[in-house]
Amino acid sequence: MGLCHAITTNTTEVAVMGEVFLYDAVRTPFGRYAGALAGVRPDDLGALVIRETVRRAPALEPERIDEIFFGCANGAGEDNRNVGRMSGLLAGVPTSVPATTLNRLCGSSLDAAMVASRQIALGEADIAVVGGVESMSRAPWVLPKTERPYPAGSMELASTTLGWRLVNTRMPKEWTVSLGEATEQLREKYAVTREAQDEFAARSHRLADAAWSSGFFADQVVAVPGVALDRDESIRAETTVERLAGLKPSFRPAEAGTVTAGNASPLNDGASAALLGSAKADALTGLSPVARIAGRGAAANDPQFFGYAPVEAANQALARAGITWDDVDAVELNEAFAAQALACVAAWGIDPEIVNRHGGAIAIGHPLGASGARILGTLARSLQLNGGRWGVAAICIGVGQGLAVVIENVS
Secondary structure (H helix, E strand, C coil), X not given: CCCCEEEECCCCEEEECCCCEEEEEEECCCEECCCCCCCCCHHHHHHHXXXXXXXXXXXXXXXXXXXXXXXXXXXXXXXCCCHHHHHHHHCCCCCCCCEXXXXXXXXXXXXXXXXXXXXXXXXXXXXXXXXXXXXXXXXXXXXXXXXCCCCCCCCCCEECCCCCCCCCCCCCHHHCCCHHHHHHHHHHHCCCCHHHHHHHHHHHHHHHHHHHHHCXXXXXXXXXXXXXXXXCCCCCCCCCHHXXXXXXXXXXCCCCCCCCCCCECCCEEEEEEEEEECCCXXXXXXXXXXXXXXXXXXXXXXXXXXXXXXXXXXXXXXXXXXXXXXXXXXXXXXXXXXXXXXXXXXXXXXXXXXECCCCCHHHHCCCHHHHHHHHXXXXXXXXXXXCCCEEEEEEEECCCEEEEEEEEXXX
């Protein structure tokens, strides 16, 4: 298993980590909330991308998969607590292949890739299928149990689609503001203007539309059977800065707010997967590696400033990869909101043109549990297309966390 071995010194035994590679990545088109994919269960979406991942590896015998690591931010409904296991079984993977589901909210599937990569690096696995899924359309309402039986009064259902629910009253109020209000506070702190947000959002749509039109996503996306959806449903090619400027703020009065439905990511449904492996996995899968996992980072800050957490996560990942921002050729930063993405780019001091060259979540969509693996796969293919060497995939996470992965193009 793997390449991990040990070096014995006079007093200690030091583990030497094996290299970890990304061999392939695939996803569904991302559907709009209550849109084309609303009639598809999340475990079926997950099964589809797992099945397609296996199919695309010509030499892979499914029983050789060491484990499935899947991300999902909800888990309260048809995801059925461990959607990774459910999706693997529905995909036809042998029952002997274990599977787990990770929940780090928006970062869940990037976390899945990070956890799997560590297992491979330690020599405990040679092949792992990673990914994630979210059906925000089908997220259930929940009804909390009462302290006393037989309540006589009315009860209130809580939506599990997005954001805080059933909040512990001991949580400080400033931590539990809505994601949109938190972003308003973040843009005030870092002086991000409404105009800059709208320009960034329009760019996202323009580049995503161009990427689809050029065929960039053609071999990265698998169609969902029975659904007439051949590209990401939230992309609006006709979007302009002028149109976006006409939208009213969503979380504050017009005179005080800047965050709108147009410069924020939408609610979406979709699934993504990637195939990770050791150096031996090329023979086991019949695929050549596309990228090497070179560094990982996780960071946290005050919950209301969640959008800024990728800054330190990416800095960590770069340091662990032994490189700096000057070496980076491409960045895939999940666009939860234009304001937080702009704040991160400014903090890194990088050229904005290397960020999300093929559009981002504002246009492509953000089905929470699927987004991390989506940006990882997009980054690898972007480096492959442009010939760059180093890339960073980074994502912000509600309640004040961020994750990042550095990859090296080896294609």
